[in-house]
Amino acid sequence: MNKPLIVIGGPTASGKTKIGIELAKSLDGEIISADSMQVYRHMDIGTAKPTPQEMENIPHHLLNIVNPDEEWNVALFQQKAKKAIEGIYQKKKIPIIVGGTGFYIQSVIYDIEFKETKKDGDYRNSLEQKAKIEGSGILHQQLERIDPISAKNIHPNNVKRIIRALEYYQQTGEPISLHNEIEKQKSTPYQLVFFALTMERTLLYERINKRVDQMIEKGLIAEVNALLKQGYGPQLVSMQGLGYKEIIEYLLGNCSLEEAIYILKRDTRHFAKRQLTWFRREKEVNWIHVDQEQFNYTQIMTKMRNHVEEVGKII
Numbered sequence: 001m002n003k004p005l006i007v008i009g010g011p012t013a014s015g016k017t018k019i020g021i022e023l024a025k026s027l028d029g030e031i032i033s034a035d036s037m038q039v040y041r042h043m044d045i046g047t048a049k050p051t052p053q054e055m056e057n058i059p060h061h062l063l064n065i066v067n068p069d070e071e072w073n074v075a076l077f078q079q080k081a082k083k084a085i086e087g088i089y090q091k092k093k094i095p096i097i098v099g100g101t102g103f104y105i106q107s108v109i110y111d112i113e114f115k116e117t118k119k120d121g122d123y124r125n126s127l128e129q130k131a132k133i134e135g136s137g138i139l140h141q142q143l144e145r146i147d148p149i150s151a152k153n154i155h156p157n158n159v160k161r162i163i164r165a166l167e168y169y170q171q172t173g174e175p176i177s178l179h180n181e182i183e184k185q186k187s188t189p190y191q192l193v194f195f196a197l198t199m200e201r202t203l204l205y206e207r208i209n210k211r212v213d214q215m216i217e218k219g220l221i222a223e224v225n226a227l228l229k230q231g232y233g234p235q236l237v238s239m240q241g242l243g244y245k246e247i248i249e250y251l252l253g254n255c256s257l258e259e260a261i262y263i264l265k266r267d268t269r270h271f272a273k274r275q276l277t278w279f280r281r282e283k284e285v286n287w288i289h290v291d292q293e294q295f296n297y298t299q300i301m302t303k304m305r306n307h308v309e310e311v312g313k314i315i
Contacts, residue, residue, distance in 0.1 A: 003089055005190035006096045006308065007105055009034075009279050010197030011272035013207040015290055015297070017050050019197065020098035021058050022301040027096070027308070030059040030088045032081050034099025034108075037241045039077075040068045042227060045220045046243030048211065061088075068227060068238040075114040078107040102278035109192055112183040123170060127163045142166060149177035155274070160237050193308050196279040199291035205269050212243075212265045221247055221257075242268055 006029070008020050020031050033039070037047040041064045049063060061084040066072050081097070085108075088095040097105055106112065131139050139162045144151035150165045168176040198204075224247040232239055234248045243264060250260035279285060286307060293300045 002189060002191040004094055005085065005109065005188075005192050006094060007034075007109060007192065007194045008096065008098045008197065008304075009102065009105055009195070009275075009282075009285075010100060011204060011275040012048070012100055012268060013204065013211045013272065014197040014199060015295065016098050016100065016197060017048070017054065018297050019288075019290075019300055019304070020096055021050075021054070021056055022297050023304055024058045024094075024096050025056065026301055026305050027094050029094035029096045030061065030084075030091075032061045032084050032088075032095055032097045033063050034077070034081070034097050034101050034104040036072070036077075036101045036104060037238070038063050038099075039065050039072055040238050041066070042230070042232075043068060043223070043238065043241075043244070045215050045218050045223045046241065046247075048215075068232040069236055072237075074103055074107050077104045078112070078114070081108045100275050102275065102282075106282075109188045109190060109194070110183060110186045111189055112180075112186070120167065120171065124163060124167060127166060128159075131159050131163075136162065139163065139166065147175035147177050149181075150175060153177070159240075192284075193311055194282065194285050195288055195304055195307075196282070196285045197288050197290050198276065199289060203291055204272060208268050208272060209265050212261060212268060215243060216261065221251070224248060225251060242271060 006023070006027075008016050008023070010016050023029065024031055035047065037043060038049045039062055040047070043049070050060065062077070062080055065080070081104075085095045097108065099105065107114075127139060136159045137156050139159065140151060140154070140156040143154070143162050143165055146169050147165055154161045154165065156162075165176045168174070168179070172179075199207075220243060224244055227239065227244075228234075228248070228251065234240075234245070234252075239245065239248065246260045246264040246267070249255050249263075250257050255263075286304075288300060288304065290300060293303070
């Protein structure tokens, strides 16, 4: 019998954190964060990182483990997540992956193999310079010519992922989308129960707008300002995350606060839409319509626990 693994995915502002904690309390589990931004220290408000009080004494893994100027990617996530999973098994507990970064989740549940490619600093630097001078769109067009599938799945502003795909093709002669598709065909090595949260789109967008307003009230501007003062510049991957790049533009005087908030809300809504698209492509996902459950977290958790017992009999 494969070892159990529970996943709770879904778009931003759908209630993953609270539901994950409730389920972990019920199942004697521990949480592994699959969020590409919550790994960074000093970045709390803009990443909607759970507070110690919100964690309710449930152990959380892969939070606050790197500084904003340190390297972080899906391969590092997979390595550390698998190590955390093994540690949780040793304690006879159940690992629960919670997050909205679909590729991170996929890398673990299908044990995706990341081909080692030699670092070519000159090629990478040339791409980075090209993006700075001509804009990320020119790199996206380049990717579209060699790997239209990846170009469709990668946002034109996501310079990091575009460069990674171009590097992969340059070094292997193979589109990274083909490699990813082959890896996706693998079966999971776990006894997997995969939940994804969703709700009516208008309601989700209202929750996103409210969350952004709350971030501003909690001190997002001061958090971003403090990061800049510590020497974490706007060019860092971490500082290009949602909630940070928009406030940086405001602090640099390139837009008003109202414009920054408007852009942040808009781009977060677009991001949530892409997250939902990603999870819809996953196999054997159990969709939980949290609005139909009236956001009753105890009721949602009970429903999920019953499903786990029926499908996996892992408790």
